[in-house]
Amino acid sequence: MEAKSYILINGDGNLAYYSYYTKAYKGHIAYTPELGKYSILENGYIVVEGTKVKGVYKSLPKEYEYIEVENYGNRLIIPGFIDLHLHGSQLANRGLGLDLELMKWLNAHTFKEEARIKDLRYAETIYNETAKLLLKNGTTRAVIYGTLHRESTELLMNIVNKYGLGAYVGKVSQDKNSPDYLTENAVDAIKEEEVFLRDTINRYKLVKPIITPRFVPACSLELLKALGIMAQKYKVPVQSHLDEDLSEIDFVKEEYPQFKNYASIYDYDGLLGQKPTIMAHCVYLSDDEIRLLAKNKVYVAHCPTSNFNLSGSTAPIKKLIGKGIPVGLGTDIAAGHNISILKVMLQAIQASKVVYSRTHDEKDKLTSPEAFYLATKGGGSFFGKVGSFEEGYDFDALVIDDSNLVYVKPLSIEERIDRFIYIGDDRNIIKRFVAGRAV
Amino acid sequence: MEAKSYILINGDGNLAYYSYYTKAYKGHIAYTPELGKYSILENGYIVVEGTKVKGVYKSLPKEYEYIEVENYGNRLIIPGFIDLHLHGSQLANRGLGLDLELMKWLNAHTFKEEARIKDLRYAETIYNETAKLLLKNGTTRAVIYGTLHRESTELLMNIVNKYGLGAYVGKVSQDKNSPDYLTENAVDAIKEEEVFLRDTINRYKLVKPIITPRFVPACSLELLKALGIMAQKYKVPVQSHLDEDLSEIDFVKEEYPQFKNYASIYDYDGLLGQKPTIMAHCVYLSDDEIRLLAKNKVYVAHCPTSNFNLSGSTAPIKKLIGKGIPVGLGTDIAAGHNISILKVMLQAIQASKVVYSRTHDEKDKLTSPEAFYLATKGGGSFFGKVGSFEEGYDFDALVIDDSNLVYVKPLSIEERIDRFIYIGDDRNIIKRFVAGRAV
Ligand SMILES: [Zn+2]
Numbered sequence: 001m002e003a004k005s006y007i008l009i010n011g012d013g014n015l016a017y018y019s020y021y022t023k024a025y026k027g028h029i030a031y032t033p034e035l036g037k038y039s040i041l042e043n044g045y046i047v048v049e050g051t052k053v054k055g056v057y058k059s060l061p062k063e064y065e066y067i068e069v070e071n072y073g074n075r076l077i078i079p080g081f082i083d084l085h086l087h088g089s090q091l092a093n094r095g096l097g098l099d100l101e102l103m104k105w106l107n108a109h110t111f112k113e114e115a116r117i118k119d120l121r122y123a124e125t126i127y128n129e130t131a132k133l134l135l136k137n138g139t140t141r142a143v144i145y146g147t148l149h150r151e152s153t154e155l156l157m158n159i160v161n162k163y164g165l166g167a168y169v170g171k172v173s174q175d176k177n178s179p180d181y182l183t184e185n186a187v188d189a190i191k192e193e194e195v196f197l198r199d200t201i202n203r204y205k206l207v208k209p210i211i212t213p214r215f216v217p218a219c220s221l222e223l224l225k226a227l228g229i230m231a232q233k234y235k236v237p238v239q240s241h242l243d244e245d246l247s248e249i250d251f252v253k254e255e256y257p258q259f260k261n262y263a264s265i266y267d268y269d270g271l272l273g274q275k276p277t278i279m280a281h282c283v284y285l286s287d288d289e290i291r292l293l294a295k296n297k298v299y300v301a302h303c304p305t306s307n308f309n310l311s312g313s314t315a316p317i318k319k320l321i322g323k324g325i326p327v328g329l330g331t332d333i334a335a336g337h338n339i340s341i342l343k344v345m346l347q348a349i350q351a352s353k354v355v356y357s358r359t360h361d362e363k364d365k366l367t368s369p370e371a372f373y374l375a376t377k378g379g380g381s382f383f384g385k386v387g388s389f390e391e392g393y394d395f396d397a398l399v400i401d402d403s404n405l406v407y408v409k410p411l412s413i414e415e416r417i418d419r420f421i422y423i424g425d426d427r428n429i430i431k432r433f434v435a436g437r438a439v
Numbered sequence: 440m441e442a443k444s445y446i447l448i449n450g451d452g453n454l455a456y457y458s459y460y461t462k463a464y465k466g467h468i469a470y471t472p473e474l475g476k477y478s479i480l481e482n483g484y485i486v487v488e489g490t491k492v493k494g495v496y497k498s499l500p501k502e503y504e505y506i507e508v509e510n511y512g513n514r515l516i517i518p519g520f521i522d523l524h525l526h527g528s529q530l531a532n533r534g535l536g537l538d539l540e541l542m543k544w545l546n547a548h549t550f551k552e553e554a555r556i557k558d559l560r561y562a563e564t565i566y567n568e569t570a571k572l573l574l575k576n577g578t579t580r581a582v583i584y585g586t587l588h589r590e591s592t593e594l595l596m597n598i599v600n601k602y603g604l605g606a607y608v609g610k611v612s613q614d615k616n617s618p619d620y621l622t623e624n625a626v627d628a629i630k631e632e633e634v635f636l637r638d639t640i641n642r643y644k645l646v647k648p649i650i651t652p653r654f655v656p657a658c659s660l661e662l663l664k665a666l667g668i669m670a671q672k673y674k675v676p677v678q679s680h681l682d683e684d685l686s687e688i689d690f691v692k693e694e695y696p697q698f699k700n701y702a703s704i705y706d707y708d709g710l711l712g713q714k715p716t717i718m719a720h721c722v723y724l725s726d727d728e729i730r731l732l733a734k735n736k737v738y739v740a741h742c743p744t745s746n747f748n749l750s751g752s753t754a755p756i757k758k759l760i761g762k763g764i765p766v767g768l769g770t771d772i773a774a775g776h777n778i779s780i781l782k783v784m785l786q787a788i789q790a791s792k793v794v795y796s797r798t799h800d801e802k803d804k805l806t807s808p809e810a811f812y813l814a815t816k817g818g819g820s821f822f823g824k825v826g827s828f829e830e831g832y833d834f835d836a837l838v839i840d841d842s843n844l845v846y847v848k849p850l851s852i853e854e855r856i857d858r859f860i861y862i863g864d865d866r867n868i869i870k871r872f873v874a875g876r877a878v
C-alpha cells in the first residue's frame with residue numbers, strides 16, 4: 001500500500017477528503033467474529049484506514065467511492081493466522097527424531113540445536129528462514145520462544161520485525177535441570193532478562209518482548225519469582241509450558257510437594273495471568289487448574305500436532321473453551337513438525353475427534369469454523385484487536401487463490417474454506433498483510 | 440526409458456550383450472526389505488532389466504559397465520507409494536462436510552457424488568483428475584473402488600491404464616440399504632459383475648479387476664455368495680470394508696445374529712482370503728476376527744486419516760502386524776481428505792501414538808521406517824513383487840529432490856527420509872516410474 005492523499009469531488013459535487021492510506025480490498029470475505037460461525041460476504045469490500053479495518057461492506061459506501069480498490073476477484077480474503085507457540089531456534093529440527101521418547105529427543109536434538117543458536121551467524125540463518133517460512137505459510141503474528149542467549153534473541157526480534165511480522169519474542173529463562181551449556185545461574189538469568197526487556201520494550205512497533213521461563217522443571221523458584229516481579233514492573237506478558245507430559249507432571253509434583261498443582265506454582269510467582277499469559281499444551285489440566293486458568297484468563301496455546309507427535313495425547317480443547325479459557329493454536333516447532341497454522345487447524349479438528357471417540361459427546365468435536373476462529377481471532381486477541389475484520393481491528397489478512405482446489409462442481413464460500421483447511425497449502429496464499437501493510 | 444540394444448566391447452576386450460531396456464539409476468537409494476529398518480545405499484546404482492530390478496550396487500558391476508546410467512546425483516530414490524484403498528469417484532468431495540456424522544455425511548455428499556459418476560462425461564473428468572493426482576503425489580499402484588456403474592468403472596480402468604499406474608479397480612456391488620439410485624437387484628448386480636470381469640480381466644497388463652462388495656450392510660447374502668463364487672471362478676482378488684464404525688458393527692450384529700462376528704460373514708461367503716483380499720479400516724477387530732484375518736492372510740488397508748476424520752478412533756496397527764496380518768496404507772478418499780500416501784504415513788505414525796497413549800506400551804508406536812514399509816512393500820506385496828528394490832521386484836520408484844528441506848545442518852539419508860515424511864510434499868517428487876517405465 002502506498003501513501004496517497006485524495007481530494008476529490010464526490011457524486012454530490014462536494015469536496016471529499018480521504019485520509020492517507022485509506023483503501024479497499026475486494027473479494028470473498030470470510031472471518032469469524034465469534035466461535036462457531038463464519039461471517040461471509042461474497043464480492044464484498046474491506047475498507048482499511050491506515051492500519052485498521054473500518055468496515056466490511058456489500059458495496060462501497062458513498063464516502064469511499066473514490067478510494068483505491070484492490071480487486072481480488074474470485075479469491076478469498078481471510079484474517080492472517082496466529083501462531084501462539086513456537087520455538088524459533090528449532091527450525092532445522094523439523095521432522096527429526098520423533099520416534100524417540102521425549103527426554104531422549106530433547107537431549108539428542110532440541111538442546112544441541114538451541115546451543116548452536118549462541119553463534120549469531122548461525123542464529124541469523126535460522127531466524128531468517130523461520131520468519132520467511134512463517135509468512136509463506138500465512139502466519140502474520142507469532143509468539144516465539146528464543147533461547148537462553150540474549151543477543152541471539154534480540155537478533156530474532158530484529159529479523160522478525162524486518163519481515164513485517166507481528167510478534168512477542170522471549171529470551172528463555174532457565175537455571176536448573178538443563179544441560180550446563182543451556183543454564184544460567186539465577187542471578188545472571190535475572191540480570192540478562194532485565195537487560196533484554198529494557199533493550200527491546202520500545203524498540204519496535206509490532207514486535208515486543210515476552211517473559212519466558214522455559215517451564216517449572218527448568219527454573220528455580222527464585223528465578224520464577226523475579227520474573228513475575230519483572231512482568232509487573234515492565235508490564236510485559238508471559239509465556240511458558242504447562243501439563244504437556246505425564247512424566248513432566250510427576251517430576252513437578254515430586255519437586256514441589258508444597259504446591260497444590262503445577263499451575264499454582266506459576267500463579268504463586270505472578271506468572272499466571274497477573275499479566276497476559278500464554279501456557280502451551282495444557283493436555284492434562286486438573287479441574288482445579290482449569291478453574292485457575294479460566295479465572296485468570298490465561299491463554300492456552302493448543303498444539304495438537306506436537307501432542308500427537310510426542311505423546312499421542314491431546315488437550316480436551318472444547319472442554320477448556322467451554323470453561324471460559326481463551327484458546328489459540330500453536331505449531332510448537334519442532335515437536336510440531338509443521339510451521340503452517342492451516343495444517344494445525346486440521347490437526348486440532350482431528351485431535352478433538354480423538355477426544356470424542358472417548359466421550360461420545362458431539363460437543364467435544366471442533367468444527368471447521370471453530371478451528372478457523374482459534375487460528376485467527378482466538379489467538380489474535382492476545383495481540384489486541386487482531387484476527388478479525390470487525391471495525392477497529394488491525395488489517396491482518398491473507399488472499400487465498402484456491403482455483404486449483406475447486407473444480408468440476410461449484411462450491412459455496414464456506415465449502416471453499418473447508419476445502420482450503422483440508423487440502424490447501426502455502427501455494428494457495430498469494431498475498432499477506434500485517435497491520436495494513438503488504439508483507 | 441527408451442528401447443535400446445547394446446553390443447559393446449567391455450574392458451576385457453570381449454563382446455558384451457545387453458538386453459533391451461537394461462539401465463541403471465544412480466542416487467541415494469532407500470527401501471525397506473523388512474519392517475522396521477531402512478536399507479540405504481548412498482550414491483548407489485539400481486540396475487533395471489526391462490521392468491524389473493536386477494540389483495542394487497555400490498558401484499556398477501563389470502557386466503553393466505556400459506549400460507546407460509540416469510544420474511540423480513544428491514537426490515533420493517525410493518520405491519513408489521501404494522494406496523490400498525480409495526474411492527475414485529470421491530475426488531470432488533475432499534474436505535467437504537467432515538463436521539457431519541457418518542450417516543449424514545454419506546447421504547449429503549458421498550452417495551450423491553457416486554450417482555453423478557453414472558454420467559460417463561462426468562466420470563471421465565473426475566477419473567482423469569484422480570489418476571493425475573495419484574501420480575503427482577507419488578502413488579504408483581492403487582486399489583480403487585469405482586461405483587455401481589459398470590461402464591464408468593471400465594472407463595476408470597482405461598484412464599488409470601492410460602496414465603501408466605498399476606491398479607486393481609472394482610465395480611461396486613450393492614443391492615440393499617442404499618439409496619434407490621445406488622441399488623441394483625441381486626440378479627442384475629451378479630450379471631453386471633460377471634460382464635465386468637470378463638470385459639476387463641485380460642484387457643490391461645497392470646490394471647486388473649477386483650471384486651468389490653461395498654460392505655456387508657449394503658449386500659444381501661445371495662449377492663455376497665455369488666461374488667465369492669466368481670472370485671474362485673475368475674481367480675480375482677476381493678476388497679471391502681470391515682469394522683470401521685461402531686454403529687456399522689451394531690447394525691451387522693442385528694442383521695446377522697447367526698454369525699459369530701462381522702468378518703465371518705465375508706469368510707462364509709468366500710470373500711475373506713480364499714482369494715487375495717483387502718479389508719479397509721479394521722478399527723475394531725475382535726480377537727476372533729484378528730485370528731481369522733491372520734489365518735487367511737487378509738490385508739488390512741489402514742486408513743488413519745479417514746479414521747481420524749470420521750470417528751477419531753484408529754486401528755491398533757502394531758498389534759495387527761504383530762499377529763501376522765499383512766498391512767498397507769490407504770488414503771480412503773474422500774473420508775480421507777488427502778490423496779498423498781506420504782501424508783498418510785505421518786498420520787499412521789500419529790495414530791499409533793494415540794494407541795500408545797492408552798496402552799503406554801512403546802511397541803504400539805509405529806516408527807518412520809515402519810510407516811515407510813507399510814507405504815511401499817507392505818501394501819506393494821498385494822501386487823506381487825512390488826514396493827522394494829530387491830532382485831526381481833518391479834521397478835516402481837520415485838526420485839525425491841529434497842533440497843528445499845535440507846539446509847544449514849547436513850543430514851544423514853535416514854534423516855532426510857524422516858524429514859521428507861514429515862514436511863515433504865508433491866513438490867519434492869520429481870520423477871515417477873511404474874514397472875520400469877517413466878510415467
Ligand atoms: Zn514448546
Ligand SMILES: [Zn+2]
Binds near residue numbers: 526
Ligand atoms: Zn472406503
